Ligand code: ATP
Protein backbone atom coordinates (compact mmCIF):
# COMPACT_ATOMS: atom_id res chain seq x y z
CA UNK A 1 0.00 0.00 0.00
CA UNK A 2 1.58 3.27 -1.01
CA UNK A 3 1.49 6.16 1.35
CA UNK A 4 1.07 8.94 -1.17
CA UNK A 5 -1.63 8.80 -3.76
CA UNK A 6 -2.31 11.15 -6.61
CA UNK A 7 -5.84 11.48 -5.39
CA UNK A 8 -6.86 15.04 -4.64
CA UNK A 9 -10.22 16.27 -3.55
CA UNK A 10 -12.26 17.97 -6.27
CA UNK A 11 -10.79 21.36 -7.12
CA UNK A 12 -12.44 23.89 -4.87
CA UNK A 13 -13.88 27.10 -6.15
CA UNK A 14 -13.18 30.43 -4.54
CA UNK A 15 -12.86 34.05 -5.57
CA UNK A 16 -9.19 33.72 -6.61
CA UNK A 17 -9.80 30.61 -8.70
CA UNK A 18 -12.79 32.38 -10.26
CA UNK A 19 -10.50 35.21 -11.35
CA UNK A 20 -7.92 32.80 -12.72
CA UNK A 21 -10.61 30.81 -14.56
CA UNK A 22 -11.84 34.02 -16.16
CA UNK A 23 -8.32 34.91 -17.28
CA UNK A 24 -7.85 31.45 -18.73
CA UNK A 25 -11.15 31.74 -20.61
CA UNK A 26 -10.09 35.15 -21.96
CA UNK A 27 -6.65 33.82 -22.92
CA UNK A 28 -5.24 36.74 -21.03
CA UNK A 29 -1.86 35.08 -20.44
CA UNK A 30 0.04 32.43 -22.38
CA UNK A 31 0.26 30.46 -19.13
CA UNK A 32 -0.88 30.90 -15.53
CA UNK A 33 2.15 31.42 -13.33
CA UNK A 34 1.99 31.65 -9.55
CA UNK A 35 4.67 31.56 -6.89
CA UNK A 36 5.15 30.70 -3.23
CA UNK A 37 7.66 33.19 -1.76
CA UNK A 38 8.76 32.30 1.79
CA UNK A 39 11.39 34.27 3.59
CA UNK A 40 14.01 31.74 4.77
CA UNK A 41 13.99 33.05 8.34
CA UNK A 42 12.39 30.01 9.96
CA UNK A 43 10.65 26.74 9.16
CA UNK A 44 7.38 26.68 7.28
CA UNK A 45 4.19 26.25 9.27
CA UNK A 46 0.70 25.07 8.50
CA UNK A 47 -0.31 28.60 7.45
CA UNK A 48 2.29 28.34 4.72
CA UNK A 49 0.77 24.99 3.77
CA UNK A 50 -2.46 26.83 2.98
CA UNK A 51 -0.57 29.20 0.72
CA UNK A 52 1.43 26.39 -0.93
CA UNK A 53 -1.72 24.41 -1.66
CA UNK A 54 -3.40 27.50 -3.07
CA UNK A 55 -0.52 28.51 -5.33
CA UNK A 56 0.44 25.02 -6.46
CA UNK A 57 -3.23 24.05 -6.56
CA UNK A 58 -3.98 26.80 -9.05
CA UNK A 59 -0.96 25.85 -11.19
CA UNK A 60 -2.07 22.22 -10.99
CA UNK A 61 -5.69 22.90 -11.87
CA UNK A 62 -5.08 25.42 -14.66
CA UNK A 63 -2.08 23.81 -16.35
CA UNK A 64 0.26 26.51 -15.06
CA UNK A 65 3.52 26.69 -13.18
CA UNK A 66 4.27 27.67 -9.59
CA UNK A 67 7.70 28.93 -8.57
CA UNK A 68 9.18 28.32 -5.16
CA UNK A 69 11.07 31.52 -4.46
CA UNK A 70 13.19 32.31 -1.45
CA UNK A 71 12.35 35.87 -0.55
CA UNK A 72 15.82 36.47 0.75
CA UNK A 73 16.34 40.20 1.09
CA UNK A 74 17.13 40.30 4.81
CA UNK A 75 20.42 38.44 5.32
CA UNK A 76 20.69 39.03 9.08
CA UNK A 77 17.59 36.95 9.80
CA UNK A 78 18.06 34.26 7.19
CA UNK A 79 19.97 31.03 7.10
CA UNK A 80 20.74 28.18 4.73
CA UNK A 81 19.22 25.72 7.22
CA UNK A 82 15.88 27.41 6.61
CA UNK A 83 16.36 27.39 2.84
CA UNK A 84 16.92 23.64 2.95
CA UNK A 85 14.02 22.92 5.27
CA UNK A 86 11.69 24.99 3.09
CA UNK A 87 12.69 23.04 -0.01
CA UNK A 88 12.19 19.74 1.78
CA UNK A 89 8.79 20.78 3.17
CA UNK A 90 7.46 22.09 -0.13
CA UNK A 91 8.64 18.99 -1.98
CA UNK A 92 7.01 16.77 0.59
CA UNK A 93 3.72 18.64 0.49
CA UNK A 94 3.34 18.76 -3.29
CA UNK A 95 5.13 15.48 -4.12
CA UNK A 96 2.95 13.05 -6.05
CA UNK A 97 0.45 15.83 -6.63
CA UNK A 98 1.71 19.02 -8.19
CA UNK A 99 5.47 18.67 -8.39
CA UNK A 100 5.56 18.64 -12.16
CA UNK A 101 4.16 22.16 -11.86
CA UNK A 102 7.13 23.31 -9.80
CA UNK A 103 9.10 25.95 -11.66
CA UNK A 104 12.83 25.50 -11.19
CA UNK A 105 15.84 27.32 -12.51
CA UNK A 106 19.06 25.99 -13.91
CA UNK A 107 21.73 26.13 -11.31
CA UNK A 108 24.54 28.64 -11.82
CA UNK A 109 22.97 30.40 -14.76
CA UNK A 110 23.55 34.11 -14.28
CA UNK A 111 20.65 36.29 -15.38
CA UNK A 112 21.62 38.92 -17.96
CA UNK A 113 19.94 42.11 -19.10
CA UNK A 114 18.34 42.13 -22.55
CA UNK A 115 16.37 44.58 -24.57
CA UNK A 116 12.94 44.11 -26.07
CA UNK A 117 11.74 46.74 -28.54
CA UNK A 118 14.55 49.02 -27.50
CA UNK A 119 13.48 49.01 -23.83
CA UNK A 120 15.44 47.23 -21.15
CA UNK A 121 14.02 43.83 -20.44
CA UNK A 122 15.39 41.48 -17.91
CA UNK A 123 16.27 37.90 -18.28
CA UNK A 124 13.45 35.56 -17.52
CA UNK A 125 14.88 32.46 -15.87
CA UNK A 126 14.22 29.30 -17.83
CA UNK A 127 11.37 27.49 -16.22
CA UNK A 128 11.42 23.74 -15.90
CA UNK A 129 8.70 21.67 -14.47
CA UNK A 130 6.17 21.50 -17.25
CA UNK A 131 6.52 17.75 -17.46
CA UNK A 132 8.21 14.87 -15.71
CA UNK A 133 9.98 14.14 -18.97
CA UNK A 134 11.59 17.56 -19.08
CA UNK A 135 12.84 17.13 -15.56
CA UNK A 136 14.33 13.74 -16.27
CA UNK A 137 16.10 15.02 -19.35
CA UNK A 138 17.53 17.99 -17.59
CA UNK A 139 21.20 17.35 -16.99
CA UNK A 140 21.69 20.45 -14.90
CA UNK A 141 20.99 20.76 -11.22
CA UNK A 142 17.57 22.29 -10.72
CA UNK A 143 17.12 24.85 -8.00
CA UNK A 144 14.34 26.97 -6.65
CA UNK A 145 14.40 30.68 -7.34
CA UNK A 146 15.90 33.28 -5.06
CA UNK A 147 15.09 36.98 -4.95
CA UNK A 148 18.85 37.39 -4.48
CA UNK A 149 19.32 36.00 -8.01
CA UNK A 150 17.88 39.29 -9.17
CA UNK A 151 19.92 41.69 -7.05
CA UNK A 152 21.73 43.00 -10.14
CA UNK A 153 18.50 43.59 -11.98
CA UNK A 154 16.73 45.07 -9.00
CA UNK A 155 19.65 47.48 -8.64
CA UNK A 156 19.26 48.44 -12.29
CA UNK A 157 15.56 49.03 -11.77
CA UNK A 158 16.39 51.35 -8.88
CA UNK A 159 18.78 53.26 -11.13
CA UNK A 160 16.00 53.47 -13.73
CA UNK A 161 13.66 55.03 -11.15
CA UNK A 162 16.34 57.54 -10.15
CA UNK A 163 16.84 58.47 -13.79
CA UNK A 164 13.13 59.14 -14.11
CA UNK A 165 13.24 61.39 -11.05
CA UNK A 166 11.15 58.86 -9.13
CA UNK A 167 13.60 57.87 -6.43
CA UNK A 168 16.03 59.80 -4.24
CA UNK A 169 18.78 59.17 -1.74
CA UNK A 170 17.74 60.33 1.72
CA UNK A 171 20.08 61.13 4.60
CA UNK A 172 17.51 61.26 7.41
CA UNK A 173 18.12 58.88 10.32
CA UNK A 174 15.72 55.94 10.60
CA UNK A 175 13.94 57.67 13.50
CA UNK A 176 13.58 60.91 11.54
CA UNK A 177 12.34 59.03 8.50
CA UNK A 178 9.65 57.36 10.59
CA UNK A 179 8.61 60.64 12.10
CA UNK A 180 8.50 62.46 8.76
CA UNK A 181 6.48 59.68 7.17
CA UNK A 182 4.09 59.52 10.11
CA UNK A 183 3.47 63.23 9.84
CA UNK A 184 3.26 63.22 6.04
CA UNK A 185 6.25 65.56 5.76
CA UNK A 186 8.62 65.76 2.79
CA UNK A 187 12.22 64.77 3.33
CA UNK A 188 14.60 67.72 2.93
CA UNK A 189 16.55 65.51 0.49
CA UNK A 190 13.57 64.87 -1.75
CA UNK A 191 14.58 67.36 -4.43
CA UNK A 192 18.11 66.22 -5.03
CA UNK A 193 19.06 66.20 -8.70
CA UNK A 194 19.15 62.99 -10.68
CA UNK A 195 22.92 63.32 -11.02
CA UNK A 196 23.39 63.70 -7.27
CA UNK A 197 21.08 60.77 -6.55
CA UNK A 198 22.90 58.57 -9.07
CA UNK A 199 26.24 59.47 -7.56
CA UNK A 200 25.11 58.84 -3.98
CA UNK A 201 23.35 55.57 -4.84
CA UNK A 202 26.45 54.29 -6.65
CA UNK A 203 28.50 55.17 -3.59
CA UNK A 204 26.00 53.48 -1.29
CA UNK A 205 26.56 50.34 -3.32
CA UNK A 206 30.32 50.83 -3.24
CA UNK A 207 30.29 50.82 0.55
CA UNK A 208 31.24 54.46 1.15
CA UNK A 209 28.63 55.04 3.85
CA UNK A 210 27.98 53.36 7.17
CA UNK A 211 25.06 50.98 7.76
CA UNK A 212 21.84 52.94 8.01
CA UNK A 213 23.67 56.11 6.92
CA UNK A 214 21.56 56.66 3.81
CA UNK A 215 18.62 55.01 2.08
CA UNK A 216 17.05 55.09 -1.34
CA UNK A 217 13.41 56.14 -1.27
CA UNK A 218 10.68 56.24 -3.88
CA UNK A 219 9.25 59.65 -4.64
CA UNK A 220 5.51 59.11 -4.55
CA UNK A 221 3.16 61.14 -2.31
CA UNK A 222 4.50 62.48 0.99
CA UNK A 223 1.10 62.75 2.68
CA UNK A 224 -0.82 59.95 0.99
CA UNK A 225 -3.60 58.44 3.14
CA UNK A 226 -1.83 55.15 2.40
CA UNK A 227 1.32 55.20 4.51
CA UNK A 228 3.05 52.78 2.14
CA UNK A 229 3.00 55.44 -0.56
CA UNK A 230 4.68 58.09 1.63
CA UNK A 231 8.03 57.94 -0.12
CA UNK A 232 8.75 54.37 1.01
CA UNK A 233 12.25 52.96 1.40
CA UNK A 234 13.59 50.96 -1.53
CA UNK A 235 17.17 50.20 -0.44
CA UNK A 236 19.09 50.19 2.82
CA UNK A 237 22.76 49.81 3.69
CA UNK A 238 23.48 46.69 5.69
CA UNK A 239 26.85 45.00 5.93
CA UNK A 240 25.87 41.40 6.40
CA UNK A 241 26.93 38.22 4.69
CA UNK A 242 24.16 36.75 2.64
CA UNK A 243 23.62 32.98 2.47
CA UNK A 244 23.50 33.17 -1.34
CA UNK A 245 25.49 36.23 -2.38
CA UNK A 246 28.11 36.27 0.38
CA UNK A 247 29.71 39.67 0.87
CA UNK A 248 28.95 40.89 -2.65
CA UNK A 249 26.40 43.43 -1.50
CA UNK A 250 26.26 45.98 1.28
CA UNK A 251 22.93 47.38 0.14
CA UNK A 252 19.79 45.30 0.09
CA UNK A 253 16.41 46.02 -1.50
CA UNK A 254 13.39 46.29 0.78
CA UNK A 255 10.72 43.62 0.60
CA UNK A 256 8.21 45.81 -1.27
CA UNK A 257 10.72 46.74 -3.94
CA UNK A 258 12.19 43.28 -4.43
CA UNK A 259 8.91 41.41 -4.34
CA UNK A 260 7.00 42.96 -7.24
CA UNK A 261 10.15 43.00 -9.37
CA UNK A 262 10.92 39.35 -8.63
CA UNK A 263 7.35 38.54 -9.65
CA UNK A 264 7.84 40.51 -12.87
CA UNK A 265 11.21 38.96 -13.68
CA UNK A 266 9.82 35.46 -13.24
CA UNK A 267 6.81 36.19 -15.40
CA UNK A 268 4.34 35.66 -12.57
CA UNK A 269 0.76 36.35 -13.59
CA UNK A 270 -1.06 36.00 -10.26
CA UNK A 271 0.86 37.10 -7.17
CA UNK A 272 -1.20 35.71 -4.31
CA UNK A 273 -0.55 36.77 -0.73
CA UNK A 274 -2.28 37.30 2.58
CA UNK A 275 -4.60 40.20 3.42
CA UNK A 276 -2.08 42.29 5.34
CA UNK A 277 -0.44 43.03 1.98
CA UNK A 278 -3.60 44.57 0.55
CA UNK A 279 -2.42 48.03 1.68
CA UNK A 280 0.91 47.40 -0.07
CA UNK A 281 -0.78 46.74 -3.39
CA UNK A 282 -0.78 50.40 -4.58
CA UNK A 283 2.98 50.43 -4.00
CA UNK A 284 3.38 47.08 -5.79
CA UNK A 285 1.56 48.55 -8.79
CA UNK A 286 3.28 51.94 -8.59
CA UNK A 287 6.76 50.43 -8.85
CA UNK A 288 5.92 48.25 -11.82
CA UNK A 289 3.91 50.92 -13.63
CA UNK A 290 6.64 53.52 -13.23
CA UNK A 291 9.33 51.40 -14.85
CA UNK A 292 7.80 51.19 -18.35
CA UNK A 293 8.24 47.46 -18.45
CA UNK A 294 7.73 45.70 -21.76
CA UNK A 295 6.03 42.52 -20.61
CA UNK A 296 2.65 41.99 -18.96
CA UNK A 297 2.70 43.00 -15.32
CA UNK A 298 1.85 40.62 -12.50
CA UNK A 299 -1.14 41.41 -10.30
CA UNK A 300 -1.48 40.91 -6.60
CA UNK A 301 -4.49 39.18 -5.03
CA UNK A 302 -5.04 38.80 -1.30
CA UNK A 303 -6.74 36.16 0.82
CA UNK A 304 -7.24 35.61 4.55
CA UNK A 305 -4.35 33.91 6.33
CA UNK A 306 -4.88 30.73 8.27
CA UNK A 307 -5.17 31.07 12.02
CA UNK A 308 -5.72 27.79 13.78
CA UNK A 309 -7.09 27.17 17.26
CA UNK A 310 -4.66 25.93 19.95
CA UNK A 311 -1.77 27.09 17.79
CA UNK A 312 0.51 30.04 17.24
CA UNK A 313 1.62 30.75 13.74
CA UNK A 314 4.43 33.22 13.59
CA UNK A 315 7.93 32.06 12.74
CA UNK A 316 9.34 34.49 15.28
CA UNK A 317 7.29 32.98 18.09
CA UNK A 318 7.82 29.41 16.98
CA UNK A 319 11.52 30.22 17.08
CA UNK A 320 11.16 31.23 20.74
CA UNK A 321 9.74 27.80 21.54
CA UNK A 322 12.74 26.21 19.83
CA UNK A 323 15.39 28.50 21.31
CA UNK A 324 14.01 28.32 24.82
CA UNK A 325 13.86 24.53 24.46
CA UNK A 326 10.16 24.40 25.24
CA UNK A 327 9.99 21.90 22.39
CA UNK A 328 12.73 19.61 21.07
CA UNK A 329 13.20 21.48 17.79
CA UNK A 330 11.42 22.91 14.75
CA UNK A 331 10.28 19.39 13.88
CA UNK A 332 8.99 18.52 17.32
CA UNK A 333 5.75 16.66 16.53
CA UNK A 334 3.82 19.15 18.66
CA UNK A 335 4.89 22.09 16.51
CA UNK A 336 2.54 23.48 13.85
CA UNK A 337 5.47 23.45 11.44
CA UNK A 338 5.19 21.35 8.30
CA UNK A 339 8.21 19.35 9.46
CA UNK A 340 6.64 18.79 12.90
CA UNK A 341 3.31 17.79 11.41
CA UNK A 342 5.09 15.39 9.04
CA UNK A 343 7.13 13.84 11.84
CA UNK A 344 3.97 13.39 13.83
CA UNK A 345 2.67 11.14 11.08
CA UNK A 346 0.23 13.37 9.23
CA UNK A 347 0.39 12.64 5.52
CA UNK A 348 0.83 15.26 2.82
CA UNK A 349 -2.51 14.13 1.46
CA UNK A 350 -4.27 14.92 4.75
CA UNK A 351 -2.67 18.34 4.92
CA UNK A 352 -3.68 19.09 1.35
CA UNK A 353 -7.21 17.92 2.05
CA UNK A 354 -7.29 20.24 5.04
CA UNK A 355 -6.03 23.16 2.97
CA UNK A 356 -8.70 22.50 0.35
CA UNK A 357 -11.46 22.02 2.91
CA UNK A 358 -10.96 25.31 4.72
CA UNK A 359 -11.40 27.32 1.54
CA UNK A 360 -10.08 30.71 0.51
CA UNK A 361 -11.85 33.87 1.60
CA UNK A 362 -11.22 37.53 2.31
CA UNK A 363 -12.27 37.31 5.96
CA UNK A 364 -9.85 36.64 8.79
CA UNK A 365 -11.06 34.15 11.36
CA UNK A 366 -9.86 31.28 13.48
CA UNK A 367 -10.19 27.80 12.02
CA UNK A 368 -11.21 25.23 14.61
CA UNK A 369 -8.39 22.74 15.14
CA UNK A 370 -10.98 19.96 14.93
CA UNK A 371 -11.14 20.64 11.17
CA UNK A 372 -7.48 19.67 10.89
CA UNK A 373 -7.94 16.72 13.22
CA UNK A 374 -10.88 15.52 11.18
CA UNK A 375 -8.77 15.62 8.00
CA UNK A 376 -6.04 13.67 9.80
CA UNK A 377 -8.40 10.96 11.09
CA UNK A 378 -10.24 10.68 7.83
CA UNK A 379 -7.03 10.09 5.89
CA UNK A 380 -5.42 7.79 8.46
CA UNK A 381 -8.56 5.71 8.77
CA UNK A 382 -8.32 4.89 5.09
CA UNK A 383 -4.65 4.03 4.96
CA UNK A 384 -3.63 2.73 8.39
CA UNK A 385 -2.74 -0.86 9.05
CA UNK A 386 -4.59 -2.09 12.12
CA UNK A 387 -2.39 -3.48 14.85
CA UNK A 388 -2.80 -4.49 18.48
CA UNK A 389 -0.78 -2.59 21.05
CA UNK A 390 -1.18 -2.06 24.77
CA UNK A 391 0.08 1.28 26.04
CA UNK A 392 -0.29 0.70 29.80
CA UNK A 393 -0.23 -3.05 30.32
CA UNK A 394 -1.63 -5.29 33.04
CA UNK A 395 -1.04 -8.98 32.91
CA UNK A 396 -3.84 -11.49 32.33
CA UNK A 397 -3.41 -15.23 32.83
CA UNK A 398 -5.94 -17.50 31.09
CA UNK A 399 -5.98 -20.32 33.62
CA UNK A 400 -7.79 -22.85 31.42
CA UNK A 401 -5.49 -22.31 28.43
CA UNK A 402 -2.70 -24.88 28.18
CA UNK A 403 0.74 -23.71 29.18
CA UNK A 404 3.13 -23.58 26.24
CA UNK A 405 0.37 -23.55 23.63
CA UNK A 406 0.45 -20.84 20.98
CA UNK A 407 -2.26 -20.22 18.41
CA UNK A 408 -1.88 -18.01 15.38
CA UNK A 409 -5.11 -16.07 14.94
CA UNK A 410 -6.25 -14.27 11.82
CA UNK A 411 -6.59 -10.52 11.97
CA UNK A 412 -7.54 -8.12 9.16
CA UNK A 413 -5.04 -5.43 8.29
CA UNK A 414 -7.49 -2.76 7.27
CA UNK A 415 -11.26 -3.14 7.05
CA UNK A 416 -11.31 0.03 4.90
CA UNK A 417 -9.04 -1.52 2.28
CA UNK A 418 -9.87 -4.98 0.93
CA UNK A 419 -6.40 -5.24 -0.63
CA UNK A 420 -4.62 -4.81 2.69
CA UNK A 421 -4.98 -8.52 3.53
CA UNK A 422 -4.64 -10.37 6.82
CA UNK A 423 -1.94 -11.25 9.28
CA UNK A 424 -1.44 -13.73 12.11
CA UNK A 425 -1.27 -12.71 15.73
CA UNK A 426 -0.10 -15.13 18.41
CA UNK A 427 -2.35 -15.99 21.33
CA UNK A 428 -1.10 -17.73 24.48
CA UNK A 429 -1.87 -18.26 28.16
CA UNK A 430 -0.36 -15.00 29.34
CA UNK A 431 -1.49 -11.74 27.84
CA UNK A 432 -1.42 -8.02 28.43
CA UNK A 433 -4.48 -5.84 28.32
CA UNK A 434 -4.87 -2.12 28.87
CA UNK A 435 -5.10 -0.98 32.51
CA UNK A 436 -8.06 1.19 31.56
CA UNK A 437 -9.96 -1.82 30.28
CA UNK A 438 -10.28 -3.27 33.75
CA UNK A 439 -12.08 -1.71 36.72
CA UNK A 440 -12.29 -3.46 40.03
CA UNK A 441 -15.14 -1.17 40.99
CA UNK A 442 -16.71 -0.37 37.63
CA UNK A 443 -18.81 2.73 37.06
CA UNK A 444 -22.28 2.19 35.56
CA UNK A 445 -22.27 1.18 31.87
CA UNK A 446 -18.71 -0.07 32.05
CA UNK A 447 -18.67 -2.79 29.40
CA UNK A 448 -15.05 -3.79 29.65
CA UNK A 449 -13.53 -6.23 32.11
CA UNK A 450 -14.61 -6.34 35.75
CA UNK A 451 -14.50 -9.00 38.47
CA UNK A 452 -16.88 -11.77 37.42
CA UNK A 453 -17.54 -10.00 34.10
CA UNK A 454 -16.98 -11.11 30.53
CA UNK A 455 -15.40 -9.38 27.60
CA UNK A 456 -14.31 -10.44 24.12
CA UNK A 457 -10.65 -10.29 23.20
CA UNK A 458 -10.48 -8.90 19.68
CA UNK A 459 -9.91 -11.69 17.08
CA UNK A 460 -9.88 -14.25 19.96
CA UNK A 461 -11.93 -15.62 22.84
CA UNK A 462 -14.45 -14.36 25.32
CA UNK A 463 -12.81 -14.28 28.74
CA UNK A 464 -14.19 -13.97 32.23
CA UNK A 465 -12.35 -12.35 35.12
CA UNK A 466 -12.19 -14.83 37.97
CA UNK A 467 -9.63 -13.37 40.34
CA UNK A 468 -7.72 -10.14 40.97
CA UNK A 469 -4.16 -10.62 42.25
CA UNK A 470 -2.46 -7.86 44.25
CA UNK A 471 0.93 -7.41 45.81
CA UNK A 472 1.57 -6.77 49.50
CA UNK A 473 1.05 -3.04 48.95
CA UNK A 474 -2.36 -3.65 47.41
CA UNK A 475 -1.33 -2.90 43.82
CA UNK A 476 -2.97 -4.93 41.12
CA UNK A 477 -0.39 -7.25 39.56
CA UNK A 478 -2.38 -9.76 37.56
CA UNK A 479 -5.85 -10.83 36.52
CA UNK A 480 -6.74 -14.50 36.45
CA UNK A 481 -9.33 -15.27 33.84
CA UNK A 482 -10.91 -18.22 32.09
CA UNK A 483 -11.65 -18.30 28.38
CA UNK A 484 -14.72 -19.71 26.65
CA UNK A 485 -12.61 -21.91 24.39
CA UNK A 486 -15.43 -22.35 21.87
CA UNK A 487 -16.02 -18.64 21.39
CA UNK A 488 -13.37 -17.80 18.85
CA UNK A 489 -14.35 -17.22 15.23
CA UNK A 490 -15.79 -20.46 13.79
CA UNK A 491 -16.37 -21.99 17.24
CA UNK A 492 -19.66 -23.23 18.74
CA UNK A 493 -20.20 -20.13 20.87
CA UNK A 494 -18.59 -17.62 18.50
CA UNK A 495 -21.88 -15.79 18.06
CA UNK A 496 -22.40 -15.34 21.78
CA UNK A 497 -22.80 -11.64 22.49
CA UNK A 498 -20.85 -9.87 25.18
CA UNK A 499 -21.01 -6.11 25.47
CA UNK A 500 -17.35 -5.20 25.26
CA UNK A 501 -14.41 -6.05 23.00
CA UNK A 502 -10.92 -5.14 24.08
CA UNK A 503 -7.45 -5.38 22.59
CA UNK A 504 -4.58 -7.44 23.94
CA UNK A 505 -1.16 -8.84 23.12
CA UNK A 506 0.50 -12.14 23.97
CA UNK A 507 3.00 -11.46 26.79
CA UNK A 508 5.67 -13.83 25.54
CA UNK A 509 5.50 -12.53 21.98
CA UNK A 510 4.95 -8.81 22.51
CA UNK A 511 7.68 -6.36 21.65
CA UNK A 512 8.50 -3.30 23.72
CA UNK A 513 8.39 0.12 22.13
CA UNK A 514 8.67 3.66 23.33
CA UNK A 515 5.45 5.39 22.48
CA UNK A 516 5.21 9.17 22.54
CA UNK A 517 1.72 10.39 23.19
CA UNK A 518 1.35 13.89 21.85
CA UNK A 519 -1.42 16.26 22.60
CA UNK A 520 -2.14 19.89 21.76
CA UNK A 521 0.70 22.23 22.60
CA UNK A 522 -1.54 24.84 24.21
CA UNK A 523 -4.41 24.51 26.64
CA UNK A 524 -6.25 27.50 25.20
CA UNK A 525 -7.81 27.85 21.76
CA UNK A 526 -6.42 31.37 21.52
CA UNK A 527 -3.01 31.25 23.17
CA UNK A 528 -2.46 34.98 22.74
CA UNK A 529 -5.93 36.19 23.64
CA UNK A 530 -5.97 39.64 25.27
CA UNK A 531 -2.23 40.03 24.95
CA UNK A 532 -1.46 36.99 27.11
CA UNK A 533 2.01 35.43 26.81
CA UNK A 534 1.51 32.28 24.77
CA UNK A 535 4.13 30.52 26.87
CA UNK A 536 1.91 30.84 29.92
CA UNK A 537 -0.66 28.49 28.40
CA UNK A 538 1.61 25.69 27.21
CA UNK A 539 -0.05 22.33 27.83
CA UNK A 540 2.03 20.56 30.51
CA UNK A 541 0.64 17.24 29.25
CA UNK A 542 1.44 17.77 25.58
CA UNK A 543 3.86 14.84 25.71
CA UNK A 544 3.65 11.64 27.70
CA UNK A 545 6.04 8.77 27.07
CA UNK A 546 5.09 5.15 27.80
CA UNK A 547 6.70 1.78 27.18
CA UNK A 548 4.08 -0.13 25.29
CA UNK A 549 3.66 -3.83 24.49
CA UNK A 550 2.98 -4.32 20.79
CA UNK A 551 2.04 -7.28 18.64
CA UNK A 552 5.17 -8.84 17.13
CA UNK A 553 4.39 -7.97 13.50
CA UNK A 554 5.29 -4.38 14.37
CA UNK A 555 8.92 -5.47 14.46
CA UNK A 556 8.72 -4.88 10.72
CA UNK A 557 7.13 -1.46 11.02
CA UNK A 558 8.15 0.94 8.29
CA UNK A 559 8.54 4.67 8.63
CA UNK A 560 6.54 5.30 5.49
CA UNK A 561 3.50 3.38 6.74
CA UNK A 562 0.80 4.41 9.18
CA UNK A 563 -0.66 2.24 11.92
CA UNK A 564 -3.83 2.23 13.89
CA UNK A 565 -3.37 0.67 17.29
CA UNK A 566 -6.89 -0.60 17.59
CA UNK A 567 -9.13 1.30 19.98
CA UNK A 568 -6.33 3.78 20.75
CA UNK A 569 -5.26 5.93 17.86
CA UNK A 570 -3.01 6.42 14.88
CA UNK A 571 0.73 5.95 15.14
CA UNK A 572 3.83 6.26 13.05
CA UNK A 573 7.46 5.33 13.55
CA UNK A 574 9.60 8.20 14.71
CA UNK A 575 13.00 8.93 13.19
CA UNK A 576 14.54 8.22 16.62
CA UNK A 577 13.83 4.51 16.04
CA UNK A 578 16.73 2.19 15.44
CA UNK A 579 15.52 -0.22 12.82
CA UNK A 580 18.48 -2.62 12.67
CA UNK A 581 17.04 -6.08 13.10
CA UNK A 582 19.57 -7.09 15.73
CA UNK A 583 18.96 -4.28 18.07
CA UNK A 584 15.67 -2.73 17.10
CA UNK A 585 14.57 0.08 19.28
CA UNK A 586 11.20 1.23 18.14
CA UNK A 587 9.83 4.67 18.86
CA UNK A 588 6.29 5.48 17.80
CA UNK A 589 4.56 8.83 17.72
CA UNK A 590 0.88 9.05 18.33
CA UNK A 591 -0.38 11.16 15.45
CA UNK A 592 -3.85 11.47 16.89
CA UNK A 593 -6.31 9.64 19.09
CA UNK A 594 -9.16 7.73 17.45
CA UNK A 595 -11.77 10.02 18.93
CA UNK A 596 -11.81 13.66 19.79
CA UNK A 597 -11.27 13.57 23.56
CA UNK A 598 -11.21 17.39 23.72
CA UNK A 599 -14.76 17.66 22.46
CA UNK A 600 -15.85 15.32 25.26
CA UNK A 601 -14.01 17.42 27.81
CA UNK A 602 -15.66 20.55 26.47
CA UNK A 603 -19.10 18.96 26.81
CA UNK A 604 -18.41 17.96 30.41
CA UNK A 605 -16.98 21.39 31.16
P1 ATP B 1 5.19 34.54 9.67
O1 ATP B 1 4.51 35.81 10.02
O2 ATP B 1 4.56 33.32 10.22
O3 ATP B 1 6.67 34.55 9.88
P2 ATP B 1 5.42 35.38 7.03
O4 ATP B 1 4.24 35.97 6.37
O5 ATP B 1 6.44 36.33 7.49
O6 ATP B 1 4.94 34.39 8.13
P3 ATP B 1 6.64 34.44 4.68
O7 ATP B 1 7.79 33.54 4.62
O8 ATP B 1 6.82 35.84 4.29
O9 ATP B 1 6.12 34.31 6.14
O10 ATP B 1 5.39 33.83 3.94
C1 ATP B 1 5.44 33.23 2.68
C2 ATP B 1 4.06 33.20 2.09
O11 ATP B 1 3.18 32.49 2.93
C3 ATP B 1 3.49 34.60 1.95
O12 ATP B 1 2.88 34.70 0.69
C4 ATP B 1 2.48 34.69 3.05
O13 ATP B 1 1.43 35.55 2.70
C5 ATP B 1 2.05 33.24 3.22
N1 ATP B 1 1.62 33.00 4.59
C6 ATP B 1 2.31 33.25 5.72
N2 ATP B 1 1.58 32.94 6.81
C7 ATP B 1 0.40 32.47 6.36
C8 ATP B 1 -0.80 31.98 6.98
N3 ATP B 1 -0.92 31.93 8.31
N4 ATP B 1 -1.81 31.58 6.19
C9 ATP B 1 -1.70 31.63 4.86
N5 ATP B 1 -0.62 32.07 4.20
C10 ATP B 1 0.42 32.50 4.93
Ligand code: MG
Pocket residue numbers: 039
Ligand atom coordinates in the same frame (compact mmCIF):
# COMPACT_ATOMS: atom_id res chain seq x y z
MG1 MG C 1 6.84 37.82 5.81
